[in-house]
Amino acid sequence: MESRTNKAKRRSPAQRLEETLSALIRMPSVSDQPVTEVADRLAEEAEAVGMRVRRYETAPGKLNLVVSAGPEDSDGILLSGHMDVVPVAGQAWSSDPFRLTERQGRWYGRGTADMKGFLAATCVALGELNLSSLRRELVLVWTHDEEVGCHGSRVLVEKLLAESDRRWPRRAWIGEPTRFEMCRLHPGHSTFGLTCQGRPAHSSRPQLGASAIKGARLVLGALDAVEEAFRSHRGFDDDLPTPWTVLNIGTIHGGAAVNIVPERCEIRVGVRPLPGMSESEVQARIEEALAAIAAPLVALDVRVTLTLLQSVPALLSPADAGMISLLRPFATRAEPTGAPFATDGGNLARLGAEPIIFGPGDIDVAHRPDEFVEAADLLRAVEVIGAVVHKRCLDVA
Numbered sequence: 001m002e003s004r005t006n007k008a009k010r011r012s013p014a015q016r017l018e019e020t021l022s023a024l025i026r027m028p029s030v031s032d033q034p035v036t037e038v039a040d041r042l043a044e045e046a047e048a049v050g051m052r053v054r055r056y057e058t059a060p061g062k063l064n065l066v067v068s069a070g071p072e073d074s075d076g077i078l079l080s081g082h083m084d085v086v087p088v089a090g091q092a093w094s095s096d097p098f099r100l101t102e103r104q105g106r107w108y109g110r111g112t113a114d115m116k117g118f119l120a121a122t123c124v125a126l127g128e129l130n131l132s133s134l135r136r137e138l139v140l141v142w143t144h145d146e147e148v149g150c151h152g153s154r155v156l157v158e159k160l161l162a163e164s165d166r167r168w169p170r171r172a173w174i175g176e177p178t179r180f181e182m183c184r185l186h187p188g189h190s191t192f193g194l195t196c197q198g199r200p201a202h203s204s205r206p207q208l209g210a211s212a213i214k215g216a217r218l219v220l221g222a223l224d225a226v227e228e229a230f231r232s233h234r235g236f237d238d239d240l241p242t243p244w245t246v247l248n249i250g251t252i253h254g255g256a257a258v259n260i261v262p263e264r265c266e267i268r269v270g271v272r273p274l275p276g277m278s279e280s281e282v283q284a285r286i287e288e289a290l291a292a293i294a295a296p297l298v299a300l301d302v303r304v305t306l307t308l309l310q311s312v313p314a315l316l317s318p319a320d321a322g323m324i325s326l327l328r329p330f331a332t333r334a335e336p337t338g339a340p341f342a343t344d345g346g347n348l349a350r351l352g353a354e355p356i357i358f359g360p361g362d363i364d365v366a367h368r369p370d371e372f373v374e375a376a377d378l379l380r381a382v383e384v385i386g387a388v389v390h391k392r393c394l395d396v397a
Helices: 004-009 013-025 037-046 116-127 151-161 212-231 279-291 294-300 322-330 345-351 375-394
Strands: 054-058 062-069 075-082 099-103 106-108 137-141 169-174 183-186 189-197 246-254 264-272 304-313 354-357 372-375
Touching: 004 137, 004 151, 004 354, 013 037, 013 375, 037 054, 037 062, 037 116, 037 137, 062 151, 062 246, 062 279, 075 116, 075 151, 075 345, 106 375, 116 137, 116 375, 151 345, 169 322, 169 345, 189 294, 212 246, 212 264, 212 279, 212 294, 264 279, 264 354, 322 354, 322 375, 345 354, 372 375
Parallel strands: 075 137, 075 169, 169 354
Antiparallel strands: 054 062, 062 137, 099 106, 106 372, 183 354, 189 264, 189 304, 246 264
């Protein structure tokens, strides 16, 4: 039987791109499911062009891939993307979200823009190059669970830092959808849980209980004050649509029945700190606001606990990061800006990398029904990846 590699050699880049993307879309790697199928396909594609593949499993069905070619410690290029996608449950799609569908020059499917399109484009682009002649190292980092807090990249970076002191490429490219704009910064994202603990009682005798929901009402007011304080301290006005630390009260769950004084109420809060603000500073701000309502909480006999549930660091790469000059000829604007969403870049920066976010597609269609990427943009991405890798890792002056 003829191998997939030999068959691919007879196909055009456009045909190989559609085939690869179609295969990846059929693998429903929603963050609460394994990414094994996607990882196996990407590993097979890499091995077919002579790259070295290392698998870093973090849990059953959850793994990161570190793929490389060329001489180590030669400061080439690092490309990165995530293998997981967000859920489709409850969304009104016009076609099967896990089947690539073409309509009027657009490819529809979950992950086409965010970000299996970039993964597929990378596979096709590298298949066009002679990687055995690399003079600088090319590294691919494919991660899991980016969509639920960049867990995969966090664990991977900790593992890589612990296992060796090798040098990773400073020029790092994360192919999130930015409409081919270069982004050198983005906010972080931290999730906090606040638990209000009261005392249950029959609702006909409320004096015997302590309402956790009444306590939560005070907590919500305190969080509003923190949000307003954050809004008054702006930064990166030219780069971000919301140039302040954003606080969002995402979920509230409390009470058990209408005839029971509620014993417990849980609040989840998401905070997107600007570069330069750590999750510990955010937590301190919330703790200060809770201290200001300590007396009325005591009067209600409600206790409040605050827990940091997850945190993704912000990104701020230098204005002269090496990746910028490589990508500028292909960018839709000459100077880098900022992305409003968090990425694996904050974690990868701990490796000494200076990540730039740049890719085909638009974040505005990601996470929504009928997510799509323009087929022409994805073909352009193939050309850009090939040209950048060739210039930095093959065409060495």
